[in-house]
Amino acid sequence: MNPNHAIQRYGLAGLIFLLTVFASVGTGLASSQSAGKSVDAGLTLAECVETIRFFEIVGGVQREVLVEACDLADGRPLTSSGYISGVVVSSTKDDLQVSIEDTENPRLNAGGDPSGARRQLTVNRDEAGGIEGRHCYVYFPNVPGDAVLEPDRFQITISDGQQSVCVPVRHRGYREISPVDMELPTTKRKIRFDYAGEDASVPSPASVERQLRLQAVAAGIDHVEQALGAELVAQVTILDWKGADNALTSSGNARIWLYADTFRNRSAAELKCAAEHEALHVFVDRQGYTKNTRLRELFADLKGFGPLSLDRFALVTTGKLPPAAQDITTDADLLTFIDERNFIDGMAGGHASENLDEFATSFLHSLLYIDRLASNLDGLDRVDPREAAEISAETRRRTTLEDYRRTLEAFLAATGSDPRSTREPVAPVLRLLERGLALSAEIPPTVDPEVAREF
Numbered sequence: 001m002n003p004n005h006a007i008q009r010y011g012l013a014g015l016i017f018l019l020t021v022f023a024s025v026g027t028g029l030a031s032s033q034s035a036g037k038s039v040d041a042g043l044t045l046a047e048c049v050e051t052i053r054f055f056e057i058v059g060g061v062q063r064e065v066l067v068e069a070c071d072l073a074d075g076r077p078l079t080s081s082g083y084i085s086g087v088v089v090s091s092t093k094d095d096l097q098v099s100i101e102d103t104e105n106p107r108l109n110a111g112g113d114p115s116g117a118r119r120q121l122t123v124n125r126d127e128a129g130g131i132e133g134r135h136c137y138v139y140f141p142n143v144p145g146d147a148v149l150e151p152d153r154f155q156i157t158i159s160d161g162q163q164s165v166c167v168p169v170r171h172r173g174y175r176e177i178s179p180v181d182m183e184l185p186t187t188k189r190k191i192r193f194d195y196a197g198e199d200a201s202v203p204s205p206a207s208v209e210r211q212l213r214l215q216a217v218a219a220g221i222d223h224v225e226q227a228l229g230a231e232l233v234a235q236v237t238i239l240d241w242k243g244a245d246n247a248l249t250s251s252g253n254a255r256i257w258l259y260a261d262t263f264r265n266r267s268a269a270e271l272k273c274a275a276e277h278e279a280l281h282v283f284v285d286r287q288g289y290t291k292n293t294r295l296r297e298l299f300a301d302l303k304g305f306g307p308l309s310l311d312r313f314a315l316v317t318t319g320k321l322p323p324a325a326q327d328i329t330t331d332a333d334l335l336t337f338i339d340e341r342n343f344i345d346g347m348a349g350g351h352a353s354e355n356l357d358e359f360a361t362s363f364l365h366s367l368l369y370i371d372r373l374a375s376n377l378d379g380l381d382r383v384d385p386r387e388a389a390e391i392s393a394e395t396r397r398r399t400t401l402e403d404y405r406r407t408l409e410a411f412l413a414a415t416g417s418d419p420r421s422t423r424e425p426v427a428p429v430l431r432l433l434e435r436g437l438a439l440s441a442e443i444p445p446t447v448d449p450e451v452a453r454e455f
Contacts, residue, residue, distance in 0.1 A: 045072045045165055048158055050090040050134070052167065057145065058082030059198060060242035060260070077155075077168035083147045083196050084171045085241075086140040087156065089121060097159045098137040102151045119148060142250045143257045145241030147196045150174040172198065174237070178205040182214060184222040191221065191233055197240025197260060216268035217258070220275025224283070227368055229428030232282040236275075238263050247274045249281040256282075273340060273347045276368065280361045283429075289360045290319045292414040298407060299356045304330025321355050333380065333396050334403040335359065338366045343376055363407055364429075370436050374443045377401060398445040408436050 049069045055062055058081055067078065089098050098121040121137035141148060148154070151174075156167040177193040184191065193214060195202045201210065221233045233254055240260040248257045256278040258271075266274070289295055296316045303325065305312035311325040331353045336342060338359075339350025343366045352362040366373075377397050412433045416426035 045069050045158070045167070048091050048093050048096060048160065048165065050092065052156070053088040053090070054078070054080070054084055054169075055086035055088075055140075056080045056082045056171065057085050057197070057241055060240045062145070062241065072167060077153070077170050079169075080171040082172055082198065084149075084169065085145055085147060087121065087138070087148060088124075089137040089156065089158065091135050091137065091158075093160065094123070094135045095160065096135075096137065097157075097161065099157050100139060100148050100154055101157055102149050102154050143239070143248050145239045145244055145259070146237070146257065147171070147173055150194075172196075175203040177203045177214070177238070182218050184218055184225070185215075186222050186226050189225075189231065191218065192235045193217075193238070194235070195238045195240070195260075197238070199240055199260065202238060202240070202260065202263075212268050213263060213271055216271040217256075217275040220272040221256075221279045223272070223368065224276050224279040227428065227432060228283055229425055230283060230286075232279045232286075247278050249278050249285070251285050254282060269346060270348060273344060274349065277340065277349070277361060277365055280364050281357065284357060284360045284364065287415065287429075289411075289414055290356045294410050295360065295414050296356060298410045299359055302332040302335055302359070302403065303353070304332065315356070319356055332403055333400045334407070337376065337380065337400055337404075338362045340365060343372065344369055345372075360411075363411070367432050367436050370439055373404070373436075373440060377443065394446055401440065401443060401445055405437065405440050408433055408440065412437075 049072070051069065052067045052072070054065045054067065056065060057063075062085060065080075072078075087100060089096075100119040100121070102118070119139050121139040124136050124138040139148060152172065153168070153170050155169060158165050158167070174194040174196055177195055182191060182193055183189065201207055205211065217236055221236075225232055231254075233256055235255045236258065237255065238258050238260055242261065244259040245261050245265070246259055247262060249255065250257075256275065258274070262274070263271070284290065293316065296319055300312040300315045303311070303315070303321070305315065305325070311322050314320065314322045315325075335353040338352050339362060340347045341350050343350070343362075350358075350362050350365075352359045377400060380393065380397055380400060412430065415429055415433065
């Protein structure tokens with residue numbers, strides 16, 4: 001799954017989720033006798049800050065910690081035994097610049113995030129709770145449950161434009177997973193694996209089972225990069241945030257996030273499949289497929305939106321599915337057909353009907369297993385059985401095959417059409433799409449009677 005992808009899907013939702021679900025106040029974040037030293041004489045924390053709320057993850061559980069301004073004096077930093085996953089600064093001033101900064105080791109992270117050493121807090125009026133004169137400056141990572149910064153030490157800098165004051169913080173940042181840089185099976189290109197959490201067994205090389213799971217993730221990334229002729233993923237981060245069972249990407253990042261429960265509990269084959277899906281999200285983002293008008297129109301058709309419907313207008317003009325359209329049950333069979341749980345034997349997941357990004361990603365994923373297209377069409381009724389009176393199996397098969405070919409043609413037209421949106425060579429994906437067209441053309445639109453009897 002992708003956040004923008006990360007944040008398109010989870011930024012605001014993640015913020016609301018964190019602030020409403022994890023309302024209990026913990027005590028893990030400790031203040032020494034002093035924290036918050038003024039860089040320029042004259043500005044003090046008491047003048048510009050009422051409270052700082054930290055969201056820390058300890059033992060996989062997120063909790064909120066409230067620190068009053070009066071508890072922040074000169075000196076040693078605030079400390080957490082876990083890692084910080086969100087910060088909310090409340091102030092009576094509405095003209096502050098508030099940021100989280102890695103002052104010791106400013107750098108880009110391996111995933112290419114240009115703000116890897118600095119995070120800017122933004123004003124959020126909802127956080128003020130309607131209290132007159134209160135202003136809240138908020139930062140949560142795009143990926144829910146991620147650390148605000150990778151290093152163990154950072155500072156919150158609060159400035160009025162002329163003077164600034166800093167609050168130093170220590171937490172348990174990312175731990176490099178050993179071996180730090182894993183080689184992809186085919187190219188031997190190295191990607192970085194790291195972990196946020198307190199389970200010492202995850203970054204340790206001692207577990208054979210853990211190593212097999214890491215290798216499965218690397219193999220999934222390698223499979224996609226080889227098929228598409230592109231280097232897509234530079235970093236994989238495992239987040240120990242309990243209750244989340246998923247994998248994510250974030251727009252503009254060459255990076256995959258895996259939640260620890262997913263990493264621990266899924267089979268190696270499922271992890272490989274999940275890594276393939278997320279690497280494809282990175283490719284979809286770079287190619288700008290969700291911005292392509294023809295693909296937007298195709299997705300609107302597959303969702304069953306009429307030519308004059310407001311849902312179609314919103315989807316084609318913005319690329320986003322209106323919330324009211326989420327529960328519509330007029331989806332074409334193709335959207336369920338290409339879900340990984342249906343197209344790839346023994347796998348789970350896939351939600352191509354959810355939005356255009358997921359549709360594009362799952363469709364490209366099906367192309368990596370295009371040799372299964374004919375047999376999957378033969379078993380279409382097993383995937384999503386319907387009443388015979390509603391629509392015949394033969395009609396469903398013919399329509400799904402036609403929609404698959406129409407989608408191939410739309411992707412062929414869209415690939416490389418926007419040079420501002422792509423950083424990859426397009427020849428490999430064009431060959432993949434053309435092979436899909438050739439193979440699909442060989443498939444008869446009706447079921448072979450002998451095959452039908454087998455099902």
